Amino acid sequence: MIKLWGRTTSSNVMKVLWTLDELALPYERIDAGGAFGGTDTAEYRRMNPLGLVPSIEDGGLRLFESNSIIRYLCNAYAPDSTLYPRAxxxxxxxxxxxxxxxxxxxxxxxxxxxxxxxxxxxxxxxxxxxxxxxxxxxxxxxxxxxxxxxxxxxxxxxxxxxxxxxxxxxxxxxxxxxxxxxxxxxxxxxxxxxxxxxxxxxxxxxxxx
Ligand SMILES: N[C@@H](CCC(=O)N[C@@H](CS)C(=O)NCC(=O)O)C(=O)O
CATH class of the missing domain: 1.20.1050.10 (Glutathione S-transferase Yfyf (Class Pi); Chain A, domain 2)
Known part of the structure; x- marks a missing residue:
């Protein structure tokens, strides 16, 4: 299952949530960033070097940068989606x-x-x-x-x-x-x-x- 780190009030986390929902992908979200903290640990920074949100983990992949994450979701799970055309x-x-x-x-x-x-x-x-x-x-x-x-x-x-x-x-x-x-x-x-x-x-x- 895809794991997403990030508070729901973050604009960059919202992009990922909107994409996951459009693609009807199951995921687990962990509150992180802002008042939730959790982003200043060595382990979190291995996933997201500046300690920002969002980050995802999917299988062996750990990824940061919201725009890269949403492109990955389409490539991995919905290669024919009009959200990210193939041509x-x-x-x-x-x-x-x-x-x-x-x-x-x-x-x-x-x-x-x-x-x-x-x-x-x-x-x-x-x-x-x-x-x-x-x-x-x-x-x-x-x-x-x-x-x-x-x-x-x-x-x-x-x-x-x-x-x-x-x-x-x-x-x-x-x-x-x-x-x-x-x-x-x-x-x-x-x-x-x-x-x-x-x-x-x-x-x-x-x-x-
Ligand atoms: N370019 C990054 C920017 C990430 C970013 O700036 N995230 C903000 C929230 S929108 C953040 O982590 N702020 C600190 C915090 O929430 O603790 C992306 O698109 O993912």
Whole structure:
């Protein structure tokens, strides 16, 4: 059975939970990270060198990095899933959007989340948060336009791992107390498309904490 380490409030753990659920894979989840701790032991760090979540163990394999984990799950258990198309071109497109999430989207998203949700109001760097909202708004406009052009999701009319990589951050964007959130109807349509997935509602569309 697949073992997953990670608290359910982590955006990167949510990606794995959403994927496991879409693929109907059985798993055991162990609370780790944040207030649960458990990530600062030598044993845990052999699995995840920075002591972050998520991590998985499957048979003899131990794996970290959420995007690599969800690609592995499709490769190992659902090679024909539309979540991660086999053909080189469509597959590369999904991977490019997943890379874009990690390299461009996660930094401003993290500034906003840490600033608004994890930092007491009196200690917030409002300037940094406002700049991150502008930066992330530009990225969200790109994503919304892309999903509209593709017929609903980033890489076509059906969801893929690319959408799963962004989903937790997109939910937070609409549920954090953000000032001057730009009005992006195509982004909202992409979010609404995600909300048609029961697995998204179960694991991602939850209280932001
Ligand atoms: N690039 C990594 C980032 C992992 C990461 O930053 N995880 C955060 C939670 S979203 C974490 O472990 N924070 C410390 C903690 O929860 O103890 C991934 O995608 O898996």
């Amino acid at each position: 080189p071109g469509p597959r590369a497109e999904v991977e490019a959007w997943m890379d874009f999430q990690q390299t461009a989207q996660s930094r401003p998203a993290s500034t906003i989340f840490i600033g608004l949700i994890r930092t007491p109001a009196e200690r917030r760097d409002q300037g940094a948060i406002a700049a991150a909202v502008v930066e992330l708004g530009r990225i969200w406009a790109i994503c919304g336009d892309r999903a509209a052009a593709q017929g609903g999701f980033l890489c076509g009319p059906a969801p893929s791992l690319a959408d799963i990589a962004f989903g937790p951050h997109l939910h937070r964007w609409f549920h954090m107390p953000i000032d001057n959130r730009p009005d992006l109807p195509r982004l909202r349509a992409w979010y609404d498309a995600m909300r048609t997935r029961p697995a998204f509602l179960r694991h991602v569309a939850v209280a932001v904490e």
